[in-house]
Structure formats: C-alpha cells, structure tokens
Amino acid sequence: MSRKPLIAANWKMYKTPAQAEEFVKKFLPLVAEQTRAEIVLCPSAISLAAVVAAVKDSGIAVGGQNMHWAEEGAYTGETSPLMLKAVGATHVIIGHSERRQYFSETDEMVNQKILSAVKNNLTPIICIGETLDEREAGKTEEVLLRQCQIALKGVVPESAESFVMAYEPVWAIGTGRTATPEMAGLAHFHIRSQVARLLGRKAADAIRILYGGSVKPDNASALANQPEIDGALVGGASLDPLSFSKIVDY
Numbered sequence: 001m002s003r004k005p006l007i008a009a010n011w012k013m014y015k016t017p018a019q020a021e022e023f024v025k026k027f028l029p030l031v032a033e034q035t036r037a038e039i040v041l042c043p044s045a046i047s048l049a050a051v052v053a054a055v056k057d058s059g060i061a062v063g064g065q066n067m068h069w070a071e072e073g074a075y076t077g078e079t080s081p082l083m084l085k086a087v088g089a090t091h092v093i094i095g096h097s098e099r100r101q102y103f104s105e106t107d108e109m110v111n112q113k114i115l116s117a118v119k120n121n122l123t124p125i126i127c128i129g130e131t132l133d134e135r136e137a138g139k140t141e142e143v144l145l146r147q148c149q150i151a152l153k154g155v156v157p158e159s160a161e162s163f164v165m166a167y168e169p170v171w172a173i174g175t176g177r178t179a180t181p182e183m184a185g186l187a188h189f190h191i192r193s194q195v196a197r198l199l200g201r202k203a204a205d206a207i208r209i210l211y212g213g214s215v216k217p218d219n220a221s222a223l224a225n226q227p228e229i230d231g232a233l234v235g236g237a238s239l240d241p242l243s244f245s246k247i248v249d250y
Ligand code: PGA
Pocket: 010, 168, 172, 173, 174, 175, 176, 212, 213, 214, 215, 233, 234, 235, 236, 237
C-alpha cells in the first residue's frame, strides 16, 4: 500500500508572526516544484493566522502544536479546536513529549484531545516515544504499545485512516542523536502492528507514521528509505527554509 509521505515542521516556541511570514516567503519557491510529499507547517498559536495567509493556494497545510479538548470554556491560556479551525488550521500535533514532560500531559489527556480533534475535523499528529531510561531498560515496545492503546481508546477505525502518528524517541529530540534507520523502522513496525490490533488492518495500512528526533538534511533520506517510515516531524532543522526544503526533497 502506498502512503504519500508527509513532512511536518514543528516550530515550537520560535518565530513571531513576521518571522513566520518571512520563512514562508523564502520557503515557497524552494518547494514549488515538488509534489512527492505533503507539507504541514506547525507554528505557535500566535503565528497561525500569518502562516495560513502566507501559504494560501500553495497546497501547504497548517497545524497547531497543541489544543485543549474542550470546544470552549474557562481554561486560561488554552486554544480550542474551534479556534484552530476558525484560523484555518487543518492539523494539530497532540501529545508531543515536551507537552508530556513540561506540562504534565498524560496518555488519557492525549486520548481526549484526539477524540476532540476527530469530532472537529482536525487531523491529529499523535506523538509517542520512549525516554532514554525506558529504552535502556528494554521497555521501548511496551511503552509504545501502551501509549497507542490509551491514545486510540474510543476511536472509530474509519476516522483513524487519516491520522498521522509520529514516533519520537525522547532521547533523540533536539539532542543531535538520531535513532538509526533500523531502530526507527522496528519501532514503526511495532506501532503499526498495534494500530492493526486496535483498529484493524485497513486503518493501520492507511495511517502515516512519521519519524521525529534530530531529523536533518543529511539523515532524512536514510530514514525515509525504511518502508515503515512515511515522513518526518522536524523541529530544529525546520526553522530554516533551505534546510527544511532539503528535508522535503530528500
Ligand atoms: P528536533 O525536534 O528535530 O529538534 O529533534 C523534533 C520534535 O520535537 O518534533
């Protein structure tokens, strides 16, 4: 089954609206010819509107980096799925390890956010991955299976076919340490098998599983050559238009 590669930029807490616009202006001509991969830019909530306007008619999609599961309410500082939709976002990163680590997000919260994204027609980019301690204790597979199981509770298989998952080993994020293509390939295989057990083969074959964690122009193609890897979620190397365009083009 052929899945169209997807390359997503996670800009984290970088780039003001003006800087985000500047990025898009430089980036668009660099990827104007490519049709191989889908591209999703995920700026901070405050820069979403500027990026949506800047990518208009380019085929590039825009996503949030996080959202609350409620559609509205007294949740100071949060962004709701309705707000993401209204500003023109089509995707949303859910359960990034930085959200789990610094903002105490649990698997159960990730599950609520996924159900809410589906209800509101946003494509979730669901992040999972083991910490260094978990890997060294031989628990990688167990952790991934648990994170998948809780995240996907109550999801209807048909709605999952458009899901994007991202395998992001926590020890590889922002560290310059990348999982080897073989390590990542094996983790992706475990994730897809778990999705098949939970939601059936059809959904498992359709879901795109991205690799994330120190993806750079020089390691992107080795990772992408793994049959189980359907693209990349890129942090640091997505901040520069040229380096991100090279990853899109690998
Ligand atoms: P990195 O971040 O590419 O800077 O390692 C990836 C991510 O956090 O999604």
